[in-house]
Amino acid sequence: MTTFDFLLQGMLVAAQPMNLLYALIGVTLGTAVGVLPGIGPALTVALLLPVTYRLDPGGSLIMFAGIYYGGMYGGSTTSILLNTPGESASIVTALEGNKMARKGRGGPALATAAIGSFVAGLIATLGLAFIAPFVVKLALVFGPREYFALMVLAFVTVSSAFGDSTLRGLTSLFIGFALAIIGIDQLTGQARMSFGVPDLLDGIEVTTLAVAMFAIGESLYIAAQGEQGPDKVEAVKGSVWMTAQDWARSWKAWLRGTAIGFPIGAMPAGGAEIGTFLSYATEKRLSKHPEEFGHGAIEGVAGPEAANNASAAGTLVPLLTLGLPTTATAAIMLAGFQQYGLQPGPLLFATNPQLVWGLIASLLIANFMLLVLNLPLVGLWVKLLTIPKPWLYAGILLFATLGTIGANPSVFELGMLLAFGVLGYAMRIFGYPIAPVVVGLILGPLAEQQLRRALAISQGDVTVLFTSPVAAVLLVIAAAALIVPLILRARGRGQVLSQLAANED
Amino acid sequence: MSKGNTPSTQTRRPDRAALVIAVFLAALAGLIFWDTSRLAQITSYSGIGPATIPFVIASVLLLLAAWTVFEALRGDFPARERQEFGPVIWIIGGLAAQMLTLKPLGFSIATGLLFAATAAGFGKRKLWFTIPIGIVLCLGVWLVFAGLLQLSLPAGPLEHLFW
Numbered sequence: 001m002t003t004f005d006f007l008l009q010g011m012l013v014a015a016q017p018m019n020l021l022y023a024l025i026g027v028t029l030g031t032a033v034g035v036l037p038g039i040g041p042a043l044t045v046a047l048l049l050p051v052t053y054r055l056d057p058g059g060s061l062i063m064f065a066g067i068y069y070g071g072m073y074g075g076s077t078t079s080i081l082l083n084t085p086g087e088s089a090s091i092v093t094a095l096e097g098n099k100m101a102r103k104g105r106g107g108p109a110l111a112t113a114a115i116g117s118f119v120a121g122l123i124a125t126l127g128l129a130f131i132a133p134f135v136v137k138l139a140l141v142f143g144p145r146e147y148f149a150l151m152v153l154a155f156v157t158v159s160s161a162f163g164d165s166t167l168r169g170l171t172s173l174f175i176g177f178a179l180a181i182i183g184i185d186q187l188t189g190q191a192r193m194s195f196g197v198p199d200l201l202d203g204i205e206v207t208t209l210a211v212a213m214f215a216i217g218e219s220l221y222i223a224a225q226g227e228q229g230p231d232k233v234e235a236v237k238g239s240v241w242m243t244a245q246d247w248a249r250s251w252k253a254w255l256r257g258t259a260i261g262f263p264i265g266a267m268p269a270g271g272a273e274i275g276t277f278l279s280y281a282t283e284k285r286l287s288k289h290p291e292e293f294g295h296g297a298i299e300g301v302a303g304p305e306a307a308n309n310a311s312a313a314g315t316l317v318p319l320l321t322l323g324l325p326t327t328a329t330a331a332i333m334l335a336g337f338q339q340y341g342l343q344p345g346p347l348l349f350a351t352n353p354q355l356v357w358g359l360i361a362s363l364l365i366a367n368f369m370l371l372v373l374n375l376p377l378v379g380l381w382v383k384l385l386t387i388p389k390p391w392l393y394a395g396i397l398l399f400a401t402l403g404t405i406g407a408n409p410s411v412f413e414l415g416m417l418l419a420f421g422v423l424g425y426a427m428r429i430f431g432y433p434i435a436p437v438v439v440g441l442i443l444g445p446l447a448e449q450q451l452r453r454a455l456a457i458s459q460g461d462v463t464v465l466f467t468s469p470v471a472a473v474l475l476v477i478a479a480a481a482l483i484v485p486l487i488l489r490a491r492g493r494g495q496v497l498s499q500l501a502a503n504e505d
Numbered sequence: 506m507s508k509g510n511t512p513s514t515q516t517r518r519p520d521r522a523a524l525v526i527a528v529f530l531a532a533l534a535g536l537i538f539w540d541t542s543r544l545a546q547i548t549s550y551s552g553i554g555p556a557t558i559p560f561v562i563a564s565v566l567l568l569l570a571a572w573t574v575f576e577a578l579r580g581d582f583p584a585r586e587r588q589e590f591g592p593v594i595w596i597i598g599g600l601a602a603q604m605l606t607l608k609p610l611g612f613s614i615a616t617g618l619l620f621a622a623t624a625a626g627f628g629k630r631k632l633w634f635t636i637p638i639g640i641v642l643c644l645g646v647w648l649v650f651a652g653l654l655q656l657s658l659p660a661g662p663l664e665h666l667f668w
Contacts, residue, residue: 051654053656054654167573171569192540216596220592223596223623224589389627389628390623390624390626393624394620397596397620398620402650405612405658409658411608414603421600425593429585430523430582451553
């Protein structure tokens, strides 16, 4: 069967009335939560994971797909109207979008962001559908050592290649690894780092850690900044419709943004936010109105927003085909799969094609729903933005703890939530990135497993890790990604890298 | 967590908070060494057992601790924004209260307390007003999630009135 047949089959799965309903609930919830200031896609997905607990795997993942795309959409509304981006991927959108909103062109800014996200989501999801089978074929010839090398590369790019400090990125990653050791060793059944506490034998739940670090850590950090007065929400004045000139200036930016964002997201390496910066720079260079940049140029919204959504779809390529999460959001989605005992990867395409293709098809459907939902409902989303901070954060913590209690109603689990929340707060104070902890926790055990398998095959010969050409090349790239930024920073060229930091929360 | 000494403008003094982080990392490494050393005897024929990777992780943590000390002494840590601890204590207190009252009093009351404490942390200190609101809201959430979505949220006296 060709990709097209698979996709058609997926459409049949996704178009079942119940699944359409799940997708609709997903996109609505995702947008509503994503639009809240300070909440990025990673936290949106983590907070809404419990809503899907009791559904069947198919329905749950379809709702999840909707939440993911909805969260991405919601984030752009926030950054255009509020100038406090919930995620660094939206910083660029805020740059021009908020300026446009202040000039009374908030409507067209939202429209170009929404339509650009739609175009990018559509192309990138189709890209995902057509690339995935090839990556799966490639992945099937991968042995443990190639997987291990791939994971090492992801570790380096997620933790230290971008951001402002190699030391702090690596420290975050290794804190994640240290937490990942906790529990029963998968190969020998020995309990590690559990100190006789039965609650620790299962290891640390990724969702508990993610919710604690993102929701509680962020709430504590915002609270600790004290009273700063209410953020100013720009009203959407005038028409939400784009003029002919807006269209003419936007459509090329959408396509360029997609072309930049998708490959970057699809690479099995972290840092999906880079695409938005590259797209912004490209638009600025190619624009016929360069003088408008910094004062509300519509290309500066259209391109990066498209790049953002395209790379979000792109991150699903390594996640679905290789089981490799390269962003915190993807790590939480992987946890969502694992709660049903599903391990994304090449095998999932073989054993559960209905599920995978149903998921991809429902991404397309979610994308359509968002376009229809978003523009007419923009007034409602704007209302959500004006919720006063005390109620907003009280609500966030209510739902953050709800998820943990729903998964495991134990005092111990809540204690861990509190402890990791405080850890997340402390890490924020000192400028440690959060995403590497989450990725380290979920990917660490998988990497250990692959390494031990590889060494078991070679009977303990470590050189085997470097003798496969694929693995060797990947490890060399990983080493370069670790060392080059170190040199750049030592020479005082680090600002560029810290701007590219993958700081999604 | 001293009051944001800015290393770039002041003379470079050792950053105490960063040294504390280094101690924490070293302690974490020590904990891993101590716990997994009893597993060191178990090795498979691959020469790598359940203790090998933890040893590697702990060793790297020690290196990172040393690197942190180095950066702390050079004053390379970024400047920190001033933190107000009152709100932080409100929220941590709320989370602790929820943790302790969840089993005896049920989801709505426990989480209502958390809700009110968080709102207090953000400036709404009228507890006589926020606690009832929080409890009613959480009861609504409980009815939706425990009732409709069948999530197992602990029930207390209040929830038993409805279910």
